[in-house]
Amino acid sequence: MATTEILTAERILEVTEEVLRRHGPAKATVVDVARALGVSHGSVYRHFRTKAALREAVTKRWLDRTSAVLEDIVAQDRDPEARLRDWLAALFTAKRRKAGDDPELFATYMVLTAESGEAVGEHIAALTGQLTAIIGSGVDSGAFAVADPAVSALALFQATDRFHDPCHAREWEQPGIEGEFEAVVDLVVRGLRA
Amino acid sequence: MATTEILTAERILEVTEEVLRRHGPAKATVVDVARALGVSHGSVYRHFRTKAALREAVTKRWLDRTSAVLEDIVAQDRDPEARLRDWLAALFTAKRRKAGDDPELFATYMVLTAESGEAVGEHIAALTGQLTAIIGSGVDSGAFAVADPAVSALALFQATDRFHDPCHAREWEQPGIEGEFEAVVDLVVRGLRA
Numbered sequence: 312m313a314t315t316e317i318l319t320a321e322r323i324l325e326v327t328e329e330v331l332r333r334h335g336p337a338k339a340t341v342v343d344v345a346r347a348l349g350v351s352h353g354s355v356y357r358h359f360r361t362k363a364a365l366r367e368a369v370t371k372r373w374l375d376r377t378s379a380v381l382e383d384i385v386a387q388d389r390d391p392e393a394r395l396r397d398w399l400a401a402l403f404t405a406k407r408r409k410a411g412d413d414p415e416l417f418a419t420y421m422v423l424t425a426e427s428g429e430a431v432g433e434h435i436a437a438l439t440g441q442l443t444a445i446i447g448s449g450v451d452s453g454a455f456a457v458a459d460p461a462v463s464a465l466a467l468f469q470a471t472d473r474f475h476d477p478c479h480a481r482e483w484e485q486p487g488i489e490g491e492f493e494a495v496v497d498l499v500v501r502g503l504r505a
Numbered sequence: 506m507a508t509t510e511i512l513t514a515e516r517i518l519e520v521t522e523e524v525l526r527r528h529g530p531a532k533a534t535v536v537d538v539a540r541a542l543g544v545s546h547g548s549v550y551r552h553f554r555t556k557a558a559l560r561e562a563v564t565k566r567w568l569d570r571t572s573a574v575l576e577d578i579v580a581q582d583r584d585p586e587a588r589l590r591d592w593l594a595a596l597f598t599a600k601r602r603k604a605g606d607d608p609e610l611f612a613t614y615m616v617l618t619a620e621s622g623e624a625v626g627e628h629i630a631a632l633t634g635q636l637t638a639i640i641g642s643g644v645d646s647g648a649f650a651v652a653d654p655a656v657s658a659l660a661l662f663q664a665t666d667r668f669h670d671p672c673h674a675r676e677w678e679q680p681g682i683e684g685e686f687e688a689v690v691d692l693v694v695r696g697l698r699a
Binding site: 462463465466467469470471472473476478479491494495497498499500501502503 | 656657664665666672688692696
């Protein structure tokens with residue numbers, strides 16, 4: 312790092328991801344991160360007080376990248392059912408891309424998410440919150456009829472978990488998966504309709 | 506084994522399961538099985554030509570135990586929606602019991618199912634076949650409206666996989682899982698209704 316560059320939390324997290332990719336989650340240390348940044352490890356600890364906090368933050372950043380893309384779909388002024396279908400398809404696409412384009416980094420984050428329950432819990436809450444908003448606008452428009460949009464959002468999220476939960480990642484490249492995704496989405500969307 | 510007892514395939518599989526439980530899937534051998542039965546390994550090979558065939562057969566037997574219980578529900582002369590709900594609940598109960606009551610044996614079978622793709626494929630085909638029969642009778646009675654019961658059966662099976670796929674086993678004892686199961690079942694059953 313050029314000595315004139317300001318050491319931001321974001322810059323540390325960027326480099327942490329690179330270090331994790333290179334060394335793997337078992338071996339990567341804060342000293343490795345500091346070395347890659349050309350700073351002392353004390354400088355890293357000023358932003359992240361422990362190694363665990365740094366790992367949690369980099370995991371959260373990785374998970375947030377997906378929620379940010381989906382948030383745009385929630386905010387659109389369009390038919391709720393179309394938004395719901397697009398949202399589910401975008402989630403599936405984002406997860407597949409993460410798993411398929413960079414399998415080593417994906418495997419690394421599988422280790423990190425397993426150890427950082429809080430980041431995953433917040434991620435799922437953010438995603439089901441987005442779904443609740445879409446379902447709620449469908450209830451308002453009369454397209455959907457559900458007793459409690461938050462309960463239906465969680466059910467919908469869980470009913471489609473084959474297409475976003477990493478424990479199913481190996482199934483995402485199997486032939487026929489697109490058709491299976493469509494059939495599940497059709498079934499659950501029908502279950503919401505008025 | 507008493508020398509007068511006939512060495513049946515079923516008896517070999519029973520003992521194989523015990524040997525797998527005791528030695529673990531990595532170490533269990535055909536010689537261990539033969540020794541536990543008090544016979545030569547040639548006697549075992551007369552029933553199962555290879556170690557792989559023996560492992561496949563014991564896996565199939567374990568999976569078939571679940572399908573056999575569910576078959577009774579399919580055959581009942583009752584309201585299709587009630588049978589469908591009972592079938593899904595019975596599958597969840599059976600899988601939870603397998604995972605919770607004997608975690609070591611469950612872990613053993615997770616290794617075996619991962620190596621024996623055919624037995625798992627046949628198991629899933631048997632289960633979705635049962636679902637297809639229930640959905641088909643719901644279409645006949647006018648309770649359900651679906652274009653193709655087999656497609657809906659697979660979608661329903663996949664939409665509920667959180668409650669039967671072993672990759673979710675750790676979630677089965679979490680608080681709130683019962684309510685989540687009910688919410689997903691309500692959603693998908695609504696998706697089938699006429």
